[in-house]
Amino acid sequence: MGVESKQDIKPLLNTVLVGDCMTELRKIPSRSVDLVFADPPYNLQLSGKLSRPDQSRVHGVTDAWDRFDSFAAYDEFTRAWLSECRRVLKDDGALWVIGSYHNIFRVGTALQDLGFWILNDVIWRKTNPMPNFRGRRFTNAHETLIWAARGEKSRYRFNYDAMKALNDDLQMRSDWLLPICSGSERLKGEDGAKIHPTQKPESLLHRVILASSAPGDVILDPFFGTGTTGAVARRLGRDFIGIERDPAYAEAARRRIGKVRRLQGDAIQVTRGKRALPRVPFGALLERGLLKPGGKLYDPSGQHAARIRADGSLVCKDATGSIHKIGAHVQGLDACNGWTFWRVRKGGKLIPIDLLRQQVRAEMKELA
Numbered sequence: 001m002g003v004e005s006k007q008d009i010k011p012l013l014n015t016v017l018v019g020d021c022m023t024e025l026r027k028i029p030s031r032s033v034d035l036v037f038a039d040p041p042y043n044l045q046l047s048g049k050l051s052r053p054d055q056s057r058v059h060g061v062t063d064a065w066d067r068f069d070s071f072a073a074y075d076e077f078t079r080a081w082l083s084e085c086r087r088v089l090k091d092d093g094a095l096w097v098i099g100s101y102h103n104i105f106r107v108g109t110a111l112q113d114l115g116f117w118i119l120n121d122v123i124w125r126k127t128n129p130m131p132n133f134r135g136r137r138f139t140n141a142h143e144t145l146i147w148a149a150r151g152e153k154s155r156y157r158f159n160y161d162a163m164k165a166l167n168d169d170l171q172m173r174s175d176w177l178l179p180i181c182s183g184s185e186r187l188k189g190e191d192g193a194k195i196h197p198t199q200k201p202e203s204l205l206h207r208v209i210l211a212s213s214a215p216g217d218v219i220l221d222p223f224f225g226t227g228t229t230g231a232v233a234r235r236l237g238r239d240f241i242g243i244e245r246d247p248a249y250a251e252a253a254r255r256r257i258g259k260v261r262r263l264q265g266d267a268i269q270v271t272r273g274k275r276a277l278p279r280v281p282f283g284a285l286l287e288r289g290l291l292k293p294g295g296k297l298y299d300p301s302g303q304h305a306a307r308i309r310a311d312g313s314l315v316c317k318d319a320t321g322s323i324h325k326i327g328a329h330v331q332g333l334d335a336c337n338g339w340t341f342w343r344v345r346k347g348g349k350l351i352p353i354d355l356l357r358q359q360v361r362a363e364m365k366e367l368a
Contacts, residue, residue: 009033009241013218014234014257016242016250021222024243025084033088033241034157034217036095037208037229039200040081043074043103074103078110081222086114086150088220094119094149094156096208098200104144116148119156120174124204127179147212156212162270163211172211178203187226187252195252196226205232213238215268227253234260237268278364280357282323282338283312288363290356297323297342298350304330306342323353 009032017024068074085095095116099107111118122145129141149156163172178201185202187195205228213219215237221229224242226249233240234257244250285291286308293310306314306326314326321329323338331341339357343350 009218012241013239016224016227016230016244016253018244018247018250020245021081021243022084025081025088025222028088028220028241030087031090032218033220034090034093035213035219036085036089036093037205037219037221038085038095038097039198039223039225040078040097040099040103040107042100043068071106075106075110078107079114082110082114085220085222086116089150091150092155094147094154094212096145096147096212098124098143098145100140100143104146108146111146111148115151117152117154118146118148120147121145122147123175125175125177127177128182129180157214159211159270161272165271166207166210176207187256196249199226200228202228202232205229206236209233209236209238210270224253225249227256230257231260234262237263278361280360281312284360285353285356286310286312288360290359291344295344297344297353299330299341300343300350302350306330
C-alpha cells in the first residue's frame with residue numbers, strides 16, 4: 001500500500017517517474033489523484049501468436065513491454081495496475097483507459113470486477129487509419145476508450161456544457177472522429193524515425209482532459225510514453241504525474257513538455273451550465289435582506305402581482321405557493337420558472353429577481 005499523506009504528492013507533481021509502473025505507482029499517496037488516463041500494452045504479441053503470425057508488427061512494435069506469455073499473465077498485470085490506480089484516485093475521481101480489440105474487453109472486465117463504475121465507452125474513429133496490407137480483415141479504423149468512475153457513488157466531474165460548446169452547441173457523442181498523430185506533432189529522432197510507435201494525438205487527450213477534469217487537478221498517466229498526457233495537461237492548467245519504464249521515452253517526454261506554455265486565467269476556464277451553479281432558494285433573498293416580507297413581485301408587464309410572505313412563499317388573491325407555482329397559476333400554465341418570470345420594483349423599474357439570485361451566488365463563490 002502507498003503512503004497516506006496528501007502532502008507527499010507535491011514533489012511528484014509535473015514529473016516523469018522512470019521505472020516499472022507497479023513500483024512507481026506505490027510511491028503515490030492514496031486518494032491523491034483526480035483523473036487517470038492509461039494507454040496500457042495492447043497485448044499484440046499474444047494475439048499474434050494465437051491468430052496471425054505478423055500481428056506483432058502491426059505498428060512496427062516488437063518491444064518486450066507488449067509481450068505476455070498468456071491471457072492469464074496479461075489479466076494479472078491488468079488487475080494489478082488498475083488496483084493501484086483505484087487506490088490513488090480520490091473518492092470522486094475517474095479513469096480513462098484506451099485499447100483495441102486485442103485487450104479492451106479484458107480490461108473492461110477487470111474494471112468492473114475491481115469496483116470501477118463504467119460511465120461510457122467512447123469510439124475513437126480515426127480519419128486516417130493504417131491500411132490493412134494483407135487484405136485478410138477489415139481495416140482497423142478505431143480504438144475504444146472506457147471512461148469509469150472510481151465507484152458507483154463517485155461524484156465524478158463531467159463538463160457537459162464545455163463538451164457541447166466544443167461541438168458547435170450540439171451534445172458531444174460517444175463516437176469521436178479524430179486523426180491519428182502525424183505531421184509536426186509526431187516526435188521523431190535524428191534519423192527521422194518515429195520515437196514512439198503508438199503516440200496518441202493531442203486532440204484526443206484535449207477532449208478527455210477538458211471533459212473530465214478542472215484546472216489544478218492532478219492527472220496520472222501510468223504508461224506515459226512520450227508525454228502526450230503531460231503536454232496537454234500542462235497546456236490546460238492541470239498538474240500531471242507520468243510513469244514510463246523506457247528512459248529514452250521519458251527523456252523525450254520531458255523535452256516535449258518543457259516547450260509547452262501553461263495557460264492561465266480565462267484561457268483554461270470552461271463553459272458551465274446552470275446545473276453546475278450552487279442552488280439558491282428564494283428564501284435566501286429574504287434572509288439577506290434583498291427582498292422583504294410584505295413586498296410585491298410583478299410579472300414583466302406589471303399586470304399580475306403577488307405578495308411575499310415571510311417563509312418565501314407568494315400569495316395572490318386566490319392562491320399561495322412557491323414563486324414557480326404562483327407564476328404558473330397567474331398565467332394559466334402547468335409550469336413556470338419563477339426566477340425568470342417575477343420582477344421586483346426598484347428605482348421605478350422592474351428588475352428580474354434572477355439578478356438578485358446571481359448576486360447571492362457571487363457572494364457564495366467569494367466565501368467558498
